[in-house]
Amino acid sequence: MTLQLDLFGADDAAAPPAGLSLSGRLVEPDEDARLADLIDATGLSPFRFQQWTGKRMTRSFGWHYDFEGGGIAHAEPMPDWLADIRQRTVSAFGDDPAHYEQALLIRYDPGAGIGWHRDRPQFGRVIGLSLGTPATMRLRKRSGAGFERTSFELEPGHAYRLDGPARREWEHSIVPLEQPRWSITFRTLA
């Protein structure tokens, strides 16, 4: 797995964080659209956190993080098409697909993004597949009074993996887009 350094923004001061890896193309454009349809057909619901309702639409399989209760609980098993895409995506990074027990499907409609966060500590490594419009994932890590920052392109049909410092020390976010984007993220349990 080679890191595609040209995908990193030229203005970013920081080197790519340790623990971030990017795949090559795993999904061709015609299949990209088919996967987006399959995601939509699962019955997505607006992300909710306390009184906030996000603009992004989500559905979890395997395990579900309950933002109200603050823990994880079993969710419906992954359908076959999702287990197939997990096989392809996770094995591209040399990992065992069976270890990635959670899948989160997201559709970002125009105007929807995801704010600065680290994924919940109940989860371990994260592998994400991007579909639809290209986007930029921003990364930041506290450094003195400010932040060290970097970013990379989320190319449709390509995947990223967050482990080590990229997973545990850096926060990530995606700016709202004008065209829809879908993602499938797989997580191990911590």
Ligand SMILES: O=C(O)CCC(=O)C(=O)O
């Ligand atoms: O859409 C993505 O690729 C990232 C989603 C994300 O950061 C999350 O669900 O924690």
Ligand SMILES: [Fe+2]
């Ligand atoms: Fe995340």
